[in-house]
Amino acid sequence: MGSLLQVDKLTAGFGLTPVLFDVDLELQPGELVAVIGANGAGKSTLLGALSGLVRLERGSVHFGDRRISGLRPEMIVASGLVHVPQGRRLFSTMTVQRNLLLGAYRRRDGRVQQDLQRILQYFPALADKLDRDAGTLSGGEQQMVAIGRGLMARPRLLMIDEPSLGLAPKVVDRVMEIVKTINQDGTAVLLVEQDVVLALEIANRGYVLENGRIAMSGAAADLRRDPAVRKAYLGV
Amino acid sequence: MSLLAVRNVSKRFGGVNALADVTFAVEPGDVLGIIGPNGAGKTTLLNCVSGVVHPDTGDLRWEETSISRVPPYRRARLGIGRTFQIVRPFPSMTVRENTAMGALFGQPSGRLQPAAAIKQADEVLELVGLGEKRDYPVLRLTVPDRKRLEVARALAMRPRLLLLDEVMAGLNAVEVEQALEMIRRVRAGGITIVLIEHVMKVIVGVCTRALVLNFGRTLVEGPPAEVLRDRRVIEAYLGERYARDQGT
Numbered sequence: 208m209g210s211l212l213q214v215d216k217l218t219a220g221f222g223l224t225p226v227l228f229d230v231d232l233e234l235q236p237g238e239l240v241a242v243i244g245a246n247g248a249g250k251s252t253l254l255g256a257l258s259g260l261v262r263l264e265r266g267s268v269h270f271g272d273r274r275i276s277g278l279r280p281e282m283i284v285a286s287g288l289v290h291v292p293q294g295r296r297l298f299s300t301m302t303v304q305r306n307l308l309l310g311a312y313r314r315r316d317g318r319v320q321q322d323l324q325r326i327l328q329y330f331p332a333l334a335d336k337l338d339r340d341a342g343t344l345s346g347g348e349q350q351m352v353a354i355g356r357g358l359m360a361r362p363r364l365l366m367i368d369e370p371s372l373g374l375a376p377k378v379v380d381r382v383m384e385i386v387k388t389i390n391q392d393g394t395a396v397l398l399v400e401q402d403v404v405l406a407l408e409i410a411n412r413g414y415v416l417e418n419g420r421i422a423m424s425g426a427a428a429d430l431r432r433d434p435a436v437r438k439a440y441l442g443v
Numbered sequence: 444m445s446l447l448a449v450r451n452v453s454k455r456f457g458g459v460n461a462l463a464d465v466t467f468a469v470e471p472g473d474v475l476g477i478i479g480p481n482g483a484g485k486t487t488l489l490n491c492v493s494g495v496v497h498p499d500t501g502d503l504r505w506e507e508t509s510i511s512r513v514p515p516y517r518r519a520r521l522g523i524g525r526t527f528q529i530v531r532p533f534p535s536m537t538v539r540e541n542t543a544m545g546a547l548f549g550q551p552s553g554r555l556q557p558a559a560a561i562k563q564a565d566e567v568l569e570l571v572g573l574g575e576k577r578d579y580p581v582l583r584l585t586v587p588d589r590k591r592l593e594v595a596r597a598l599a600m601r602p603r604l605l606l607l608d609e610v611m612a613g614l615n616a617v618e619v620e621q622a623l624e625m626i627r628r629v630r631a632g633g634i635t636i637v638l639i640e641h642v643m644k645v646i647v648g649v650c651t652r653a654l655v656l657n658f659g660r661t662l663v664e665g666p667p668a669e670v671l672r673d674r675r676v677i678e679a680y681l682g683e684r685y686a687r688d689q690g691t
Contacts, residue, residue, distance in 0.1 A: 243615075245618065246614065246615070246618060247586070345482040346481035372612055372613050373609060373641065374641065375479070375481050375641055375680055376641065376682050376684075378480070378481060380684050402615075403616065441616050442619075
């Protein structure tokens with residue numbers, strides 16, 4: 208099987224009540240897949256379960272040729288599955304450069320500095336702000352640092368949770384363009400996003416999560432035209 | 444008589460002009476939308492109005508009386524209520540208890556008795572659509588419900604002017620519609636509103652006027668539909684995709 212990510216019958220949550228039920232999802236190398244759904248549907252919990260932050264009750268997650276469900280988060284990162292969390296979660300009193308380098312914390316190869324220069328090409332706005340504290344940057348720039356930090360781990364799959372949150376419309380467009388470019392350069396992306404129009408515009412495929420279950424999946428273009436999706440998430 | 448008048452307000456943080464000579468007025472019944480790029484000074488402006496931040500120069504008037512030297516808690520009692528961008532409810536309390544907090548301490552006449560505060564909390568929870576969830580621990584609330592709670596806590600103080608800082612962030616299009624209904628109900632109750640939002644559906648759907656801040660200065664002010672067609676606003680803030688999608 209050629210899948211990069213294969214999720215089978217995943218049930219997970221917090222405490223006694225699961226948030227996700229029997230979720231099946233797969234992603235091919237190089238794909239950009241969107242997960243959409245209402246608030247509370249379980250999108251962020253899904254990313255947490257994949258990155259080892261939320262305990263699985265049942266089901267399995269395979270990444271490449273390995274089973275990663277049950278591994279500790281740092282082992283999952285080391286295997287190439289990297290999570291850019293909602294709300295950026297930067298170290299606000301550390302510099303932009305140190306935040307970016309922290310993404311490479313587990314790497315032992317000698318190409319970290321080289322990668323930093325390569326990654327800055329995606330975010331030219333950050334190049335002259337490397338010495339500034341991350342907390343002093345605008346919301347859009349902070350989101351760029353968060354994505355850049357994720358890239359510094361050399362992911363095979365980058366999971367990004369709501370990059371548009373709290374950003375001005377023009378900046379949302381810019382961040383989405385960057386996500387698309389990163390994907391076109393070969394990194395697979397699993398994107399959770401409230402802006403359903405934008406998400407389905409840049410994605411190849413999408414999954415619709417409702418009350419913790421996959422309600423629908425398909426090509427992004429088909430989901431964009433689907434009457435049920437339009438009514439439930441676009442309000443048209 | 445304007446409810447609130449902001450006159451020539453400026454504020455610097457270090458070398459940055461967060462606000463530069465901003466002037467506008469809020470009339471009773473207005474729903475004023477403040478938009479602009481991230482870092483344009485929108486939250487600083489709300490902070491100046493609620494009293495959390497002191498302007499370096501300029502004056503703020505509440506029904507023509509200067510409130511520039513009035514501390515935040517007294518501005519709250521005068522009738523200026525606000526929400527915060529990052530919601531911080533008391534995690535160990537229920538929805539109802541969290542809301543009653545606002546009622547307990549924000550009253551014009553000083554403190555309320557707990558029973559009266561609970562009663563007032565129940566009224567505003569109905570208004571924001573959280574009536575059925577009033578006994579929930581706040582940790583059980585979804586993101587849109589936490590935003591509603593934030594609004595309820597401010598409303599429980601019985602404000603005449605409500606300042607909303609991005610209460611629609613993170614909501615999808617349908618959830619935004621529901622939140623718009625909530626804002627319309629609040630306004631129908633006679634409350635004047637100033638809101639910061641990046642969701643243009645809100646600006647068009649509920650605002651009577653829009654004010655665009657850019658680098659701490661007023662770029663444009665006027666009726667929302669006109670403001671969102673303005674080339675300067677498209678260039679600084681909305682971007683070409685928005686302009687294309689709305690067909691201008």
